[in-house]
Amino acid sequence: MKSAYELAMERLAKSDPESTKPLTAEQKDRLAEIDRVYKGKIAEREIFLKQKLEQAMAGGKLEEIEQVQKQIANERARLEEEREDEKERVRRAQR
DSSP states (O other): OOOHHHHHHHHHHHHOGGGGSOOOHHHHHHHHHHHHHHHHHHHHHHHHHHHHHHHHHHHTOHHHHHHHHHHHHHHHHHHHHHHHHHHHHHHHSOO
């Protein structure tokens, strides 16, 4: 008996045969490179913003602290979305 996940994957494979094709070595390398690049971008932004957060905390600026915390979350989400979009373009590229 198949699990719900296996059944869903079979339906997906039938509806989009392109998604089941294996990735080439070049695509795998490109996906790994994208992960490395975006990991660096995320770390860079977090370091910068955490410095701003520490300054705001030292100054006791509650409004600025909240703003910087939101900015950290937004920047991370934006960069992760960009990374996934770029990876999807690589996956969809001519195989």
